[in-house]
Every structure is written in structure tokens, then in C-alpha cells.
Amino acid sequence: MSGIYLHIPFCKQACHYCDFHFSTRLKHLEPVLGAMHQELRDRSGEVQGEVATIYFGGGTPSLLKADQIGAFISAIRKQYTVKDNAEITLEANPDDLDESRIQAWKQVGINRLSLGIQSFEEEELRWMNRAHNQQQAHSALALMAQHFDNYSIDLIYGIPGSSPEQWEATLNTALGYNPPHISAYALTVEENTALEHMIQTGKSPDVSDTRAEDDFKILMQRLDEARYQHYEISNFARDGYYSKNNSSYWLGKPYLGIGPSAHSYDGRTRRWNVRNNIKYTRALDQGESYFETETLTDRDRYNEAVMTGLRTQWGVSYHRIREEIGPKYENYLKMQAESYIRKGWLFEDEERLFTARAAKFLADGIASDLFMLNLE
Ligand code: SF4
Secondary structure (H helix, E strand, O other), X not given: OEEEEEEEOEOOOOOOOOOOOOEOOHHHHHHHHHHHHHHHHHOHHHOOOXXXXXXXXXXXXXXXXXXXXXXXXXXXXXXXXXXXXXXXXXXXOHHHOOHHHHHHHHHHOOOEEEEEEEOXXXXXXXXXXXXXXXXXXXXXXXXXXXXXXXXXXXXXXXOOOOOHHHHHHHHHHHHOOOOOEEEEEEOOOOOOOHHHHHHHOOOOOOOOHHHHHHHHHHHHHHHHHOOOEEEEOXXXXXXXXOOHXXXXXXXXXXXXXXXXXXXXXXXXXXXXXXXXXXHHHHHHHHOOOOEEEEEOOHHHHHHHHHHHHHHEOOOEEHHHHHHHHOHHHHHHHHXXXXXXXXXXXXXXXXXXXXXXXXXXXXXXXXXXXXXXXXXX
């Protein structure tokens, strides 16, 4: 089974921290969507088996009209075999939600929404340069909860200048709506973003790892008390509401990425499309190349399995490493993990290696210590 990801590379305005690929020049929207349809047609032979998830990400897919979203879903249904109960998610921003759009999205086949709330604090939303305000965050969430059973909200923690009490208040506000799924990400400073510039020029305090770790502890504790399952470092869900799309990535399933900057994976090869709307559109139009590929070595596949596995509740499967990559990788993993198991940061059963609750914030760093660097 596979997933299809559609990257809609447009936003109304640039959030200060964002390094995703997007443009605010909406006049290029129609040509880019046309080129994406072309890419979908060209690549229909690449998907083996049924499509289990369709995900509209970005950028801001909720900028699209419902019939533009519907046209993609119809095209995928026509050109690919889509599973009966496929999960079809639309990322949406609060300022794009109203009753009629929500109804129209449902009618064209969207059955899951992921809402980019990020914060309920007016000051924080302004600091991030989000396009929505506090009141829109509340009204969009209330509307979404009324119309969708399956939805998620995104939140950001570790915001400079905010306090742990503010973060806890944000979580409590979110929990008041009883969302079935919550994604919460530590704010990071990416290269060439407005945030990096603001910090370098003294217009903003720097982000703090200690502060992020404190917020992460609050996050784990509050969502544990509220009985959410912490199934991936940044993701929490009620039973039955895990994101099927994201879970497939973490479990190493293949996916097709359509649109500028979108990545694809077929189990052996990674491919990424050019991160430029005009180059992407022109190349599709003129039949030129618009992507690069990389065939993963066994070592790459081992490192990825360790990195993603230690972030999830499913852990790293010794069986998968042994059967799909090779016994020497399983032995190496067990040897490297020993000292962390002794410290209580990792634990194992017969078939899997897991990150202990107390070490979850450190999972990425631990994983990189278990990577295989030069042994091939
Ligand atoms: S809306 Fe999303 S993709 Fe667009 S700038 Fe903000 S964070 Fe980035």
C-alpha cells in the first residue's frame, strides 16, 4: 500500500520560522496545479497496490477552492487504485475555515483536517507572523470539531519570550476542545528564515533548548493525564486516530510526492522535485527533468530505520533490520545500544528497541549515536 502527498506551494504570508517551500505569488497557482496534474498522470505506473492515504500539505492547501481539491481527488481515483476507506487529509489554516468551505471540502472527499493553530496567544501568533489571530484559532477549531470526527491540530512550543505557564495554558485550551489528534513541535531556527535574521540582529531572543525541554515535559505530562497515546515524539492521538499518512512514513512504506519540492520514496530510492514553482511548471510543460534521485545504501536504510523507529512507539524492529538490511546491522545496533540500555534511556524486548519515556526528548541525538557511519 502507498500514500500520495500533494504539495501546494502557496501561502498568504510568510511565517517567520518557516523553511518549507512556498510562494506568496498566487498568480502562479493555476499553472502549478496544471503541472501537478501532469505529474500525477505521468507517474501513475509508479504506485504498486492500493493508495491508502492522500495528503494535501504545503504551503497552505486550504487556499485552494474545493473544486480544485476535488479535481485532484478525482484524478487520483481515476488514475490509481484507491482503497475504500482511504484517509484523505487537508492541511488548513484557521483564517481559511468557514461553514460553507468545510461542507464543500467534505463533499469532494476530504475526511480528515489538520489545522495549523500553533498558538492561542495573540502575541505569539503576531510574533510568528501567522495569518490568523486568536479569535480565528478558536472559531476554526470549534467549527472543525463540529463537522469532522477525525482531525488534528498543530501547536508550537519553545517560543522565545513565552513562559511554561503560557504553554500549559495553550495546551489546556486545546484540550478543552478534546481533539482526537495533536501534533506539537519545538520551534527551531532554520537557515535563511526571518526568525534567524531576527535573532542575529537582536530583534528576538534566541530559542532555548532548556526551555524547549521543559515545555516538552509539560506536553508529555498533560497529554498523558488526558489519556492521549504518545505514538511519535511530536504526535499524540486518541485510540483509532493515529495519522495513517504519517505512520506510513515512519514505518518505511512507499509514497509518491507530487508538486514542487515534494519528496517520494519507493523502498529503495528517494526522489525530490525542484524547489521552485516556475522551474517545476516549465519543466513539466516542456518534458524536461525536474527532480533528482538517490538510491539508498543499506547503511542509509539502517540509519533511517533507527532514526524513525526510536521516535515512535513501535520502536526499531530487529526483525526488519535483520531481514531487510542484513544481520551485521542488527548486531551493530545491539552493540551500540548497550550503553544506553544500561543508562535506562533505551529498552528492548525480544524483537524491538524502544526509547524510554525519560529520554524521549533526546531520541534524535541517541539515534545519531547508533548510526552506522563508515562500515561499508
Ligand atoms: S502557513 Fe505553513 S507553509 Fe505557509 S509560511 Fe506559515 S508555516 Fe510555512
